[in-house]
Amino acid sequence: MATVANTGLVTQGDLEAYLFRRRLGNIFKYIFLTVLALLWLLPIFAAAITSLRTMDDISINGFWSIPRELVFTNYSEAWTTARVSQYLTNSFIITIPALVGMLFLSSLSAFALARYKFRGNLLIYFMYVAGTMLPFQILLLPVFRLTNSLGIYNSYWALILIHTAFQLGFCTFVLRNFMRTVPSEIFEAARVDGCSEFRQYWRIMLPLTVPSLAALATLQFTWVFNDYLWAIILLQSDSLRPVTAGLATLRGQYTTNWPVITAGALLATLPTVVVFIFLQRYFIQGLTLGSGK
Amino acid sequence: MASIARPRPDEIRRSRGRINWTPYLFLLLPLALYLVWIIGPTFYTMYLSMTNWDGVSANPTFIGLANYERLFRDRTFQESFANNIRWLLVFITVPTMIGLGLAMVFNTEMRGGRWYKISFYAPLVLSGPVIGLIWAWVYNPRAGLINAFLRGVGVESPPGWLADRDLAIWAIIFAAAWRQVGYVMVLYLAGLKNVDPQLVEAAQIDGATRFQLFRRVILPLLAPVTTIVIIISVIDSLRAFDLVAIMTNGGQRTQVLANFMYIEAFNNYQMGYGAAIAVMLFAIMLVFIAWYLWRSLKEELDY
Numbered sequence: 001m002a003t004v005a006n007t008g009l010v011t012q013g014d015l016e017a018y019l020f021r022r023r024l025g026n027i028f029k030y031i032f033l034t035v036l037a038l039l040w041l042l043p044i045f046a047a048a049i050t051s052l053r054t055m056d057d058i059s060i061n062g063f064w065s066i067p068r069e070l071v072f073t074n075y076s077e078a079w080t081t082a083r084v085s086q087y088l089t090n091s092f093i094i095t096i097p098a099l100v101g102m103l104f105l106s107s108l109s110a111f112a113l114a115r116y117k118f119r120g121n122l123l124i125y126f127m128y129v130a131g132t133m134l135p136f137q138i139l140l141l142p143v144f145r146l147t148n149s150l151g152i153y154n155s156y157w158a159l160i161l162i163h164t165a166f167q168l169g170f171c172t173f174v175l176r177n178f179m180r181t182v183p184s185e186i187f188e189a190a191r192v193d194g195c196s197e198f199r200q201y202w203r204i205m206l207p208l209t210v211p212s213l214a215a216l217a218t219l220q221f222t223w224v225f226n227d228y229l230w231a232i233i234l235l236q237s238d239s240l241r242p243v244t245a246g247l248a249t250l251r252g253q254y255t256t257n258w259p260v261i262t263a264g265a266l267l268a269t270l271p272t273v274v275v276f277i278f279l280q281r282y283f284i285q286g287l288t289l290g291s292g293k
Numbered sequence: 294m295a296s297i298a299r300p301r302p303d304e305i306r307r308s309r310g311r312i313n314w315t316p317y318l319f320l321l322l323p324l325a326l327y328l329v330w331i332i333g334p335t336f337y338t339m340y341l342s343m344t345n346w347d348g349v350s351a352n353p354t355f356i357g358l359a360n361y362e363r364l365f366r367d368r369t370f371q372e373s374f375a376n377n378i379r380w381l382l383v384f385i386t387v388p389t390m391i392g393l394g395l396a397m398v399f400n401t402e403m404r405g406g407r408w409y410k411i412s413f414y415a416p417l418v419l420s421g422p423v424i425g426l427i428w429a430w431v432y433n434p435r436a437g438l439i440n441a442f443l444r445g446v447g448v449e450s451p452p453g454w455l456a457d458r459d460l461a462i463w464a465i466i467f468a469a470a471w472r473q474v475g476y477v478m479v480l481y482l483a484g485l486k487n488v489d490p491q492l493v494e495a496a497q498i499d500g501a502t503r504f505q506l507f508r509r510v511i512l513p514l515l516a517p518v519t520t521i522v523i524i525i526s527v528i529d530s531l532r533a534f535d536l537v538a539i540m541t542n543g544g545q546r547t548q549v550l551a552n553f554m555y556i557e558a559f560n561n562y563q564m565g566y567g568a569a570i571a572v573m574l575f576a577i578m579l580v581f582i583a584w585y586l587w588r589s590l591k592e593e594l595d596y
Contacts, residue, residue, distance in 0.1 A: 001348045033398070039411035043471075046438045063441035092488065105323040112319035114462045121316075123595060124324065126586055132333045133528055133582045137554045137571035141341055141564055142334030165330035168323055191479035196539070228535045229551075233559065247422045248539065258430050265423045272418040280411075283418075288483035 024129045051075065051263035058258070071259075075251060078264035082253065084240065087246030088271065094159045094242055095224045101164035102212055102220065106171030113180035113203045115170070117185065125176060131169035136229055138168075147234055157243070158234040171216055174289045176214045212289070218279045219286030222272050243268040301555060316427070318468075335575070339379020341568035348564045360569035370570070373553040376462050377577075380469070380533050380549065384526040388470050389519070392477025394588060397507070399478075400485045414475030428468040429540050461545035465536050473529065477522050484518035520588075527581050531574060551573045 038045075050058065052070045059069070078084045085180045113125050143162055147153040152161070187200050195282055196204070231245040239247055247268055306377055318436050346353030356379045364370050374581045378550060416424065431438050432454035443451035534551035541547045543556065550570060558567025 029398075029403075033409050037409050040471075041412050041415065041428050043431050043439070046431060050430065062445075063436055063438050064445055074406060090482045103340045105326065109323040112316040116313070116316035118313065122571055122590075124320065125593075126590065127332060128327065129589065130582055130586060131327065133524075133578065133585070134331070134335060134532055135551065135571070135574045137551050138338050138575045139331065139334045140338075140571065141346075141558060141568055142337040142556070143330065146330070147335070161326075162330060165326045167333070168327050170321070208358075217493050222418055226418075228421050229555075230536070233555075244420045244422045244535075251426060251539070256561055258433070258436070260508070262430060263424055265426045269419055272420070274420045276415075284479055284483075287417075287479045 002105050046268060047262040050258055051266055053259055055257055074259040074263035075267065077260050078198055078250065078267055082250045082264055084243065084246065084250070084261065084264050084267045087241055087243040088268070088272060090156070090240055090246075091242040091244075091271070094163070095221060097156075098160045098163035098167070099217055099220055102171050103217060105164065106168050106208060107175055107209060107213070108201070109168070109172045110175035110179055111205055113176045114182075115200075115205075125172075126164045128169040128172045131166075133175060136166075136277065140229075141235055144233055146150055152236060154236045154240065156240065159227075159230055162230055162234065163227065166222070167220055171220070175209060175212060178209060182208055206263075211285075214279075215282045215285035216291055218275060218282040219289070221275055222283070225272055229260055295389055302307055334540075336576075338568045342572045343567055344565045344568075346564040346568075348558075348562045353565065360566050361565065363571065364569050369548055369553055370573075371548075373550045374547045374573075376547065376549045377533065379462060379532060380400070380466050381530040382464050383454040383470060383529060384473060385523050388473040388477045389522055389526065391474050392522070393481050393515075395474070395478045396485055397483035397511075400482060410506040411555070413478055416472040417479075419472065422539050424472055425536045425539030428464075428536075432464055432540075453543055455545065458545045461541055462547045465547055468540075469530075469533065469536055473526070476525070480518055480522055480525075481515065484515050488514050523579060524585055525535050528578065529579050 046063075048065075051074050052072070053067045054071060056071075057065075057068050070285050087223070109124075109128070113121055139162075144153070147158040147161075152158045170278055182205065187206060190200050225242075226244060227242070227246075228244040232248070235245065236242055238246075241249065246266055250264045251261055254264075305494070341353065343355060343357055345356050345359075357539075395413055399406050401407075413546040419427075419552070432455040434440055434451075434456055452460055455461050465537035474496050492510055492514070493506065495586065501509065532551060533549050534555070537547055537549050537552045539542060543549075543552050554567050554570040554574065555572060557563045
């Protein structure tokens with residue numbers, strides 16, 4: 001602005017008018033974005049408010065009325081009677097081992113694909129990439145049959161294994177592309193010093209990969225935790241169900257009792273929301289990892 | 294990019310004819326798991342689609358293409374297919390445009406920008422069943438917040454949303470798109486970070502208007518991100534299952550291929566028929582998978 005003012009062609013008044021317009025534009029932008037953001041989150045707010053009221057209050061006074069009283073009984077009902085606590089525990093029992101498994105195994109295959117030249121390297125890489133894009137439906141029946149013949153149908157293992165296997169594709173894709181950017185001189189130097197191939201992977205590559213692993217872990221936690229389809233295919237016992245499938249059961253039991261249903265739904269999202277809030281940077285990184293190439 | 298030396302995989306084969314087993318040892322475990330659980334099953338489903346397996350009998354009988362013939366005469370298949378196409382068309386346009394618009398707004402430094410961004414990508418961490426339940430409540434014809442609002446402003450008979458055969462599928466797609474916008478926004482924000490500010494400045498000095506700058510400079514630079522966004526949108530719209538299963542379970546003309554397959558295979562025990570539906574779903578996606586692989590393969594070979 002200074003250079004424009006110095007030409008003498010722009011008066012002080014023009015400048016003030018310009019700044020005023022700019023500020024006004026800014027204010028409109030903020031008002032517009034605030035309204036939009038609030039509307040955007042309205043369904044979540046609606047669920048939160050509903051979960052603190054009674055169904056009688058809502059049906060008699062209407063949704064937009066001021067709540068007569070705020071109650072927390074819906075949460076205790078969902079947590080204990082509707083067993084959301086049990087379902088959440090199951091979700092963790094399935095998600096954590098699957099995460100460890102997929103990250104370890106995919107780092108092994110990514111290392112092989114990124115570091116060595118061998119027959120079938122590109123073929124195997126593209127097989128992984130193609131696998132990430134498969135519709136789950138093409139796997140449902142054989143995997144259902146496979147778990148039956150392995151005797152792990154209706155157990156945590158069935159879900160742990162399918163999630164580990166399916167996400168191997170995406171994790172290998174991401175890690176392989178990251179590992180290719182690590183200069184090979186490091187490994188040549190290590191090899192000259194007599195460092196074995198496995199130690200090169202474990203002691204050199206893996207520590208360098210930690211940021212990518214963290215981003216992947218955060219993203220995969222959300223994906224595996226939020227899976228619903230595999231849970232209803234591979235589990236029969238309600239007591240083993242993760243929280244996504246548990247919510248469907250809860251819906252069946254409390255058909256029109258929306259305060260308990262919404263309380264259960266909000267409880268179910270707590271872990272992913274906590275991960276999102278504390279590991280947001282990694283989560284966002286993870287989402288964009290796959291699109292880097 | 295040219296200034297950074299990109300390393301190639303090492304040539305480790307020491308002498309001709311001698312195979313270095315190291316990479317195969319690293320691949321042994323993950324590849325075995327992948328072949329048994331993912332690649333093998335894909336082909337096995339193709340075989341099952343040509344049988345009349347009911348899920349119980351030990352040996353399915355081979356019946357050729359009978360399941361496919363039945364499929365093309367099946368009304369529900371046509372309905373599901375049409376719904377997936379609707380879903381796909383909405384997904385590649387609406388969230389893409391809103392997500393890009395939001396990314397453009399949030400790309401410039403602004404006070405509180407972080408919190409605005411969080412509001413838009415918060416739905417991304419919610420699971421399908423949670424989104425399904427929350428929106429089923431929002432759409433509830435009697436007490437839900439939309440109809441309570443509409444009645445409040447004097448609309449006498451507001452639509453039934455999920456109970457309405459013409460509206461239900463659009464209501465579900467809308468809820469799905471609500472979640473997708475944040476994803477698209479994140480991808481475009483990452484893409485915008487890689488846009489060279491010098492190019493933008495050069496265009497501004499040349500007197501480009503804001504619209505020209507967007508249309509002629511930024512949009513072409515974002516083309517690779519747009520490709521990824523479209524691929525993700527296609528994959529996600531063909532995978533659509535959770536919301537339909539939770540919100541209507543295919544009722545009110547909302548059936549989609551994924552849910553149709555699930556019902557035929559696991560509720561009606563028509564596993565062979567279900568496999569045929571799965572193969573059709575796979576065939577549609579294969580077009581896009583092939584396109585993406587072809588694109589990446591060219592990149593790999595240049596590299």
